[in-house]
Amino acid sequence: MREKELLERAFAMPVTSPAYPPGPYRFINREYLIITYRTDPAKLRAVVPEPLEFNERQPLVKFEVIRMPDSNGFGDYTETGQVIPVTFRGREGGYSHCMFLNDEGPIAAGRELWGFPKKLANPTLRTEIDTLVGTLDYGPLRVATGTMGYKHREFDLKQAKASLEEPNFLLKIIPHVDGSPRICELVEYRLEDVILKGAWTGPAALSLTPHALAPLADLPVLEVVSAIHLRADLTLGFGKVVHDYLRQRAGKSVHSTETSDVL
Template identity: 85%
Template sequence: MRETEILERAFAMPLTSPSYPPGPYRFVNREYLIITYRTDPAKLRAVVPEPLELDQREALVKYEFIRMPDSNGFGDYTESGQVIPVSFRGRRGSYTHCMFLDDEGPISGGRELWGFPKKLAKPTLRTEVDTLIGTLDYGPLRVATGTMGYKHREVDLSHVKASLEAPNFLLKIIPHVDGTPRICELVEYHLEDVTIKGAWTGPAALHLTPHALAPVADLPVLEVVSAVHILADLTLGLGKVVHDYLQQPSRRLLEARAMSLVG
């Protein structure tokens, strides 16, 4: 294979059979259960990377269960994880702290393209009689259970649409072949062409169980604040780099930290 052929075909790994196709990535009937809860402020500050900022008055986390039955290139899958309200240079948005899902394509694509912190697990989202139920299993163990009364009250669709269209931030890390970071960036992306088909709220509860490799309970539930159930069509837009941690002076800090570990 000639070098020109490699460059023409190089999009994703592996070269001859990529785990996911090029976009656009359109989602139809994407269903969310989002439970917003209050947590320990110190533990929240410990996981949100600078230069993102937290609201000093609140310590909120959004626990999400997302069902995606029809997504271009990725197929039919479900994911679950934690998203944290933040601000960046005066703009309010969300930082994705962790995500767990059950499909190789969006795990690979999410990590390689955007920097989504995705790991393999078994999330579900379903309706059981009068209750919307989200679960997350890591191996044989249940680590998250969320419930909400099914469609108790409709909510303002324009408010929901605005919340989905707000900026989203990710920490993208790709190592060099020697194990040092080759890419370490703060990435911003947006959901595009959003159509809200319905949105509802109701009474909700969330239970998180400690797990060494799926540590969602490290941000403990102190109080459930609200919950929303959303059905939408949307496109997952590609990202842009808004902060490079390997540029000066961040690189000097990284080198100093490495020297201290060696010493």
Template identity: 65%
Template sequence: MNINDVKKRAHSIPLTSPTYSKGPYRFVDREFLIVTYRTDPEKLRELVPEPLEVDMENPLVKYEFIRMPDSAGFGDYTESGQVIPVTFRGRRGAYVHAMYLDDHAPTAGGREIWGFPKKMGHPSLTVDSDTIVGELRYGKMLVATATMGYKFEPFDASAAKATLEAPGFLLKIIPHVDGSLRILELVEYHCEDVQIKGAWSGPVGLELFSHALAPVKDLPVLDIVSGTHIIADLTLGFGRVVHDYLADSTPQAAVHVAREGVEEASVLA
């Protein structure tokens, strides 16, 4: 295989049998169970990277279970994790703090393309009689459970759409071959072409359990604010670099750094 052929074929490891497709990545009947809760503001300050800012007066976390039965290029899988409301240059969005999946292709693709903080786990989202139930296990150990009354009462579709369309932020980390950092970037992404098929709220419960390698309890549940159940079709858009940590030694500076081949125009939670 000559050098030009290598360049043409390369988009995922391994070269001759890519782990995932090139996209776009369209999700059909994507189902969310989102539990919003208040946590320790000092914990948020410790875990959210600058230049993102957290609301210390209203320290919220969204614990999510997401069922994806029809995902172009990625297949049928489920994920679970924590998303933190933040602001970036005055714009509201959400920082994806932790994600656990049961499928290798979206785990690899999410990490390599965007920088999603994905690890392998055993999440599930099911209906038990009159209750929708989310559960996350890491290995055999129970890490998180969430419950909500199934389609208990309607939730405003426009509010659900706004939630899914809000900008998301990721910390992309890729080491060099000598173990040093080669890429350390803040990436912004958006969900596009969102079509809400149903949205509900209702009584909700959430429990987090301590685990050394799945430390979701590091952001403890102090008070549950709300629960939302959403079914939607959407496209996961590609991202853009909004801050390059290795190019800027002053983390407070709100400097937009555009990599070669990355346009300034906004794209894609």
């Protein structure tokens, strides 16, 4: 393989059989269960990276389970995780704290392209008679169970669509060949071309079980605040770097050296 050909094909690994195709990535009939709960602000303070900020007086976490039956390049899969409402330079959005899913393609693409904190596990989202049920199993162990009354009341579509279109933030870390960080960035992305097909709310409950490698329970459920069930078509937009930690550190080091030289 000549160098020119290599560079033309080098968008993902392995180069001869990439784990995922090039984007854009369109999702049809995405289904969400989102349970928002209040947690311990000290626990949030330990995991939300600067310069993101969260509301100390209303420390919230969103437990999300997302069913994706028709996804360009990725197929049919489900994911779950925790998203923390934050602000970045005065703009409201969500910080993806952890994600678990059952499909290798979007795990590789999510980590390599955007910096999604994705790990392999087995989430599910299904309707059991009159209840919407979202679960997460890590190996043989049940880590999370979220339940919501099925379509008890319609939710405001405009408000739901606006929440999907808010900016989202990710901490992207890619190591160098010596194990040191080569990329350490705060990435912003958005969901685009959203077609909201329905939104509902109802009573909800959430149970999290401690697990060493899937530590959702480290952000404990103190009170369930709200729940929403959504169906939508959308495109996962590519990201942009909004804060480069390594460049900031290098800049501070240079400034520090210059200051000491002057002194």
